[in-house]
Amino acid sequence: MSLRTLPLLFINLGGEMMYILDQRLRAQNIPPDKAKKVLHDIVGTMFNRRFMDELFKPQEAYSKKAMRTVFDRLAHASIMRLNSASMDKLYDLMTMAFKYQVSLCLRPSDIMLVTLNHMDALRTFVEEAPAIKAQVDNVFRLLITNYSELSQGEFHLIRQTLLGFFQDMHIRVSIFLKDKVQNTNGRFVLPCSGPLPFGAEIPGTIRLYNADGNMSKSVNFPSGGTYSGPVKEGSTEIRGDRVTKLGTNMYSLSRPVEASLPRSKVTAAPSDLESNNPDPVAKAELNLLAHLMGGIKESKAGQKSEFRLNLFSTDEEEEQAAAMRPPDESYNVVNIDASKKQQSEELSKIMGDFHIESSEANADDDLLELMDSAY
Amino acid sequence: MYSKSKTIPLRGSASALCNNLALNRIPEKNLTTHAVVHRSAVNLVTVSGPVTGEGQQNFHHRQVTCREAGQHTGSMVLQAKWCQLATRNLLVITSQKGVQIFEQDGAIMVFWHALGAAESVSGYSTFARGVAPVAGNLICVGTSSGNVLCFNIPPKGPNVTLTETMKGHSSAITDITSTGHTGDTVVTADDSGNIIVWKGPKFVEVTRISGSRNPACCVCLWKDTVIAAYSTGHIRLFGAETGNIHAEVCAHARWISSLDMLPESGLLISASEDSYARIWQLKKGYTTEVEHVHSECVTDIQLCGGKFTSPDGKAFAVTGYDTNEIIYYVQN
Numbered sequence: 001m002s003l004r005t006l007p008l009l010f011i012n013l014g015g016e017m018m019y020i021l022d023q024r025l026r027a028q029n030i031p032p033d034k035a036k037k038v039l040h041d042i043v044g045t046m047f048n049r050r051f052m053d054e055l056f057k058p059q060e061a062y063s064k065k066a067m068r069t070v071f072d073r074l075a076h077a078s079i080m081r082l083n084s085a086s087m088d089k090l091y092d093l094m095t096m097a098f099k100y101q102v103s104l105c106l107r108p109s110d111i112m113l114v115t116l117n118h119m120d121a122l123r124t125f126v127e128e129a130p131a132i133k134a135q136v137d138n139v140f141r142l143l144i145t146n147y148s149e150l151s152q153g154e155f156h157l158i159r160q161t162l163l164g165f166f167q168d169m170h171i172r173v174s175i176f177l178k179d180k181v182q183n184t185n186g187r188f189v190l191p192c193s194g195p196l197p198f199g200a201e202i203p204g205t206i207r208l209y210n211a212d213g214n215m216s217k218s219v220n221f222p223s224g225g226t227y228s229g230p231v232k233e234g235s236t237e238i239r240g241d242r243v244t245k246l247g248t249n250m251y252s253l254s255r256p257v258e259a260s261l262p263r264s265k266v267t268a269a270p271s272d273l274e275s276n277n278p279d280p281v282a283k284a285e286l287n288l289l290a291h292l293m294g295g296i297k298e299s300k301a302g303q304k305s306e307f308r309l310n311l312f313s314t315d316e317e318e319e320q321a322a323a324m325r326p327p328d329e330s331y332n333v334v335n336i337d338a339s340k341k342q343q344s345e346e347l348s349k350i351m352g353d354f355h356i357e358s359s360e361a362n363a364d365d366d367l368l369e370l371m372d373s374a375y
Numbered sequence: 376m377y378s379k380s381k382t383i384p385l386r387g388s389a390s391a392l393c394n395n396l397a398l399n400r401i402p403e404k405n406l407t408t409h410a411v412v413h414r415s416a417v418n419l420v421t422v423s424g425p426v427t428g429e430g431q432q433n434f435h436h437r438q439v440t441c442r443e444a445g446q447h448t449g450s451m452v453l454q455a456k457w458c459q460l461a462t463r464n465l466l467v468i469t470s471q472k473g474v475q476i477f478e479q480d481g482a483i484m485v486f487w488h489a490l491g492a493a494e495s496v497s498g499y500s501t502f503a504r505g506v507a508p509v510a511g512n513l514i515c516v517g518t519s520s521g522n523v524l525c526f527n528i529p530p531k532g533p534n535v536t537l538t539e540t541m542k543g544h545s546s547a548i549t550d551i552t553s554t555g556h557t558g559d560t561v562v563t564a565d566d567s568g569n570i571i572v573w574k575g576p577k578f579v580e581v582t583r584i585s586g587s588r589n590p591a592c593c594v595c596l597w598k599d600t601v602i603a604a605y606s607t608g609h610i611r612l613f614g615a616e617t618g619n620i621h622a623e624v625c626a627h628a629r630w631i632s633s634l635d636m637l638p639e640s641g642l643l644i645s646a647s648e649d650s651y652a653r654i655w656q657l658k659k660g661y662t663t664e665v666e667h668v669h670s671e672c673v674t675d676i677q678l679c680g681g682k683f684t685s686p687d688g689k690a691f692a693v694t695g696y697d698t699n700e701i702i703y704y705v706q707n
Binding site for chain 2: 001002003004014031058103104107108151152153154156159160163164168170183187188189190192196197199200201202203204205206207208209210211213219221222223225227270
């Protein structure tokens with residue numbers, strides 16, 4: 001719905017991905033120089049300037065399929081390799097984390113603060129690489145330019161659009177279950193206590209006014225909740241006080257990325273409308289996909305320095321997860337192992353469509369070539 | 376006072392929208408149809424007999440999708456609402472593409488209005504939102520530009536015409552209410568919190584209630600009182616003629632997503648993303664007063680729709696984001 005959803009979706013999912021990768025790189029004792037290279041390469045690819053310029057143009061959000069494809073590619077932008085079970089898990093964790101943040105934010109414009117929390121952390125990840133840090137600062141500026149003047153109503157529409165993207169996803173995440181912020185049915189716990197959004201008042205008061213407009217009576221009623229009053233307004237300055245903790249790194253060595261429980265069986269039957277997207281999306285998505293698939297290059301570092309990251313505690317767990325993994329069609333996600341140039345039937349079809357579209361596309365639309373040029 | 380009674384299954388989860396539950400009762404056939412938006416479709420569930428009655432009930436499901444002929448993709452729906460006019464009852468669906476009007480069972484599309492350049496603002500999405508019947512044969516529909524489109528509906532047949540565009544809002548319309556098809560008063564609310572009271576049939580602005588940039592997400596009209604719910608969790612009562620404030624309620628801890636008013640009894644229900652549905656009693660004196668009646672916490676559900684399901688206020692139903700059921704509550 002909102003044409004301004006895509007950058008926020010991409011940046012926040014990307015931020016969550018970096019938190020998880022950072023934690024797993026440490027847990028797996030990857031040498032610091034390699035780990036750093038991975039984080040730098042991925043942030044650098046993610047925030048490629050021309051790609052960001054395209055991303056921030058008003059447009060419909062990508063479909064779930066296209067977004068997943070983008071992140072499959074992004075996760076492999078460096079010397080790190082993930083097998084499909086680990087990639088599935090990475091994407092599940094990223095999406096559920098951002099769904100949680102969007103669901104729990106006090107008011108829709110908090111999504112901006114959540115995004116800035118991610119941006120602050122990404123800047124820290126690339127502190128030692130001035131060129132990449134400049135890219136992060138460029139995106140920060142784009143965010144301020146594009147979002148700081150938006151109304152609450154427009155942010156509400158953005159939030160509704162994001163919630164639409166995450167609708168019917170109820171994957172259980174162990175860190176959430178442990179913190180008791182997610183129920184075993186995959187639904188988040190919504191507190192009837194704690195802070196209120198900026199501008200709200202604690203429920204429980206009725207004020208009556210007389211004909212002159214003066215307050216004549218104030219009556220209280222039991223609200224049922226135990227709220228603690230409104231928070232102050234978060235700052236969008238560089239290094240400002242975001243007020244909200246949503247969007248900060250929830251993982252640490254003492255709170256690792258753990259194996260999530262098997263996929264919840266209570267999720268809704270996949271909707272036949274799931275992949276429906278308004279037409280304007282199609283062109284942008286297909287464009288993106290085309291470049292994703294066409295422009296694959298082996299990483300310059302070469303095979304020797306490549307390593308495999310496991311999102312599970314042990315290789316056995318990863319194998320088990322891979323065995324349990326439903327076939328791609330039923331999983332509703334297209335996985336592209338572009339290095340082997342295998343394409344699913346569905347993507348071939350999409351690619352077929354693309355050629356019709358591309359005759360109209362102008363040369364400036366080179367979306368993901370941009371990502372490639374970041375290597 | 377009220378307790379959970381039944382749930383009605385939905386074929387798709389409710390989308391996160393305001394006013395995402397509509398009801399159509401056909402007393403003579405003893406049928407109640409519920410409409411809940413799921414992405415680019417509207418799920419209709421029809422129940423025969425009293426919904427809250429004992430025993431097993433049969434549900435009849437129908438899905439109305441919002442797509443133009445020849446297109447394989449749908450466009451996101453923002454609202455579905457029935458409009459009872461003097462001679463017919465129609466289901467109006469608003470979406471990113473425009474306005475679709477169906478016969479009340481959702482089977483036959485009567486009219487389709489695509490939103491044009493006049494309703495689009497560069498860089499922002501275009502959509503229709505806010506629907507109300509007025510003056511016997513008119514349906515008013517709000518748009519993202521702030522314009523309100525007024526359609527003339529013939530007693531029968533598809534010959535619907537756009538008769539007027541009401542201009543007064545400068546941000547997206549959130550909700551529209553009216554005195555029903557027998558009256559000629561329309562109340563429109565927008566994303567900046569501004570509310571306008573219009574008098575028909577040639578609509579002129581009679582009262583303007585200025586907001587403070589916080590969206591007025593839902594509006595109701597009772598006697599000569601405008602009831603508005605805000606993104607900050609407040610409910611405010613204003614005189615429709617004067618625009619003067621009569622009451623302010625710190626009602627919810629989050630965005631209010633739905634309001635519904637029973638004209639006979641003066642009962643009001645509000646539903647919010649804070650997971651509470653609250654019932655209020657309005658009383659008309661020299662000014663209009665309001666009392667709290669009941670609060671119901673629907674645990675861990677961001678409510679997106681709430682409606683009284685009986686004219687006496689003895690039962691209500693709610694829907695929530697990402698849930699596949701309509702939850703009924705009845706008075707003990």
